[in-house]
Amino acid sequence: xxxxxxxxxxxxxxxxxxxxxxxxxxxxxxxxFFWYRQDCRKEPKLLMSVYSSxxxxxxxxxQLNRASQYxxxxxxxxxxxxxxTYLCVPNYGGSQGNLIFGKGxxxxxxx
Amino acid sequence: xxxVAQSPRYKIIEKRQSVAFWCNPISGHATLYxxxxxxxxxxxxxxxFQNNGVVDDSQxxxxxxxxxxxxxxxxxxxxxxxxxxxxxxxxxxSSLGLSSTGELFxxxxxxxxxx
Numbered sequence: 001x002x003x004x005x006x007x008x009x010x011x012x013x014x015x016x017x018x019x020x021x022x023x024x025x026x027x028x029x030x031x032x033f034f035w036y037r038q039d040c041r042k043e044p045k046l047l048m049s050v051y052s053s054x055x056x057x058x059x060x061x062x063q064l065n066r067a068s069q070y071x072x073x074x075x076x077x078x079x080x081x082x083x084x085t086y087l088c089v090p091n092y093g094g095s096q097g098n099l100i101f102g103k104g105x106x107x108x109x110x111x
Numbered sequence: 112x113x114x115v116a117q118s119p120r121y122k123i124i125e126k127r128q129s130v131a132f133w134c135n136p137i138s139g140h141a142t143l144y145x146x147x148x149x150x151x152x153x154x155x156x157x158x159x160f161q162n163n164g165v166v167d168d169s170q171x172x173x174x175x176x177x178x179x180x181x182x183x184x185x186x187x188x189x190x191x192x193x194x195x196x197x198x199x200x201x202x203x204x205s206s207l208g209l210s211s212t213g214e215l216f217x218x219x220x221x222x223x224x225x226x
Contacts, residue, residue: 004153034213043202043217044154087153091213098167099213101146101153 003027004102006088012108017078021105023088024070033071035062036087038104044087048073078109113137115218117203123224129191132221136184136205142166144215145178145188146202154202160186161209190223198225 005024013019025033032051036044048055050071054063061074071090075082085104092098116135124130136143141162146154157176159166163183171178175194180186190197200222204215 008151032213043219044215045217046214049213089213099156099215101155103151103153 003092003100004088004090006102006105008103009106010108011105012110013078014110015078015080017109018074018076019078019107020072020074021086021088021107022070022072023102023105024068025088025090025100026069027090027092027100028066028069030090030092032091033062033064034089034091034099035060035071035073036089036101038085038087040084044101047086075107078107080109080111083107083109115203115205115216117201117218117221119221120219121222121224123226124193125226126195127192129189130193130223131190132188132201132203132223134186134188134203134218136186136203137216140205140207140216141183142206142209143180143186144204144206145186146204146217147199148202148220149199157188166209193223193225195225198223 003026035047037047038044048062050062059076064071085106087104088102089099118133143160145157148154157171158168158178160180163180178188200220202220204217206215
């Protein structure tokens with residue numbers, strides 16, 4: 001089983017839609033999880049951190065299901081500016097830190 | 112506040128040539144990372160420094176890749192000799208402490224094309 005698995009997409013959605021991405025991870029010991037956003041030909045930037053069951057920040061909600069070893073990202077009321085690749089990043093290294101980046105899910109929000 | 116600086120932004124070389132990339136992290140950030148991102152893939156950690164010491168270089172192809180951070184600030188990543196499969200974006204990132212907090216600050220990257 002791959003360390004981090006994401007549906008590469010692309011997810012093509014209209015403005016205002018709600019869209020969700022799932023990410024599965026293989027290391028059940030992972031304590032923390034992160035979603036990064038990467039715009040085309042740009043560097044990744046931290047979007048959200050998840051340390052317990054989930055986190056919410058405005059239109060973005062991340063939920064963690066430890067039993068099934070997946071983490072999801074929900075985007076409500078999609079904006080054109082949300083178009084990007086979303087990278088799932090579990091921390092495999094405990095306190096030392098060992099971030100494993102997924103391949104990402106590409107989102108395209110259309111007018 | 113200045114971000115992570117990298118140079119060059121673009122580099123085109125022929126296989127078997129050598130290349131070096133430079134990174135200046137955010138001031139005060141003790142941890143520095145080099146990632147390789149191949150088109151369509153997520154970033155893959157090559158090496159992680161804590162100040163001037165290596166924390167993790169398990170995925171660095173040491174027969175051709177080398178990196179140093181001699182004074183605990185700037186870092187260079189060298190590839191010698193380059194192979195076609197080294198074509199990628201080389202991302203430098205820094206963080207205040209260890210990556211367990213998840214917040215890495217990335218530079219814009221150095222895009223390498225090996226012909």
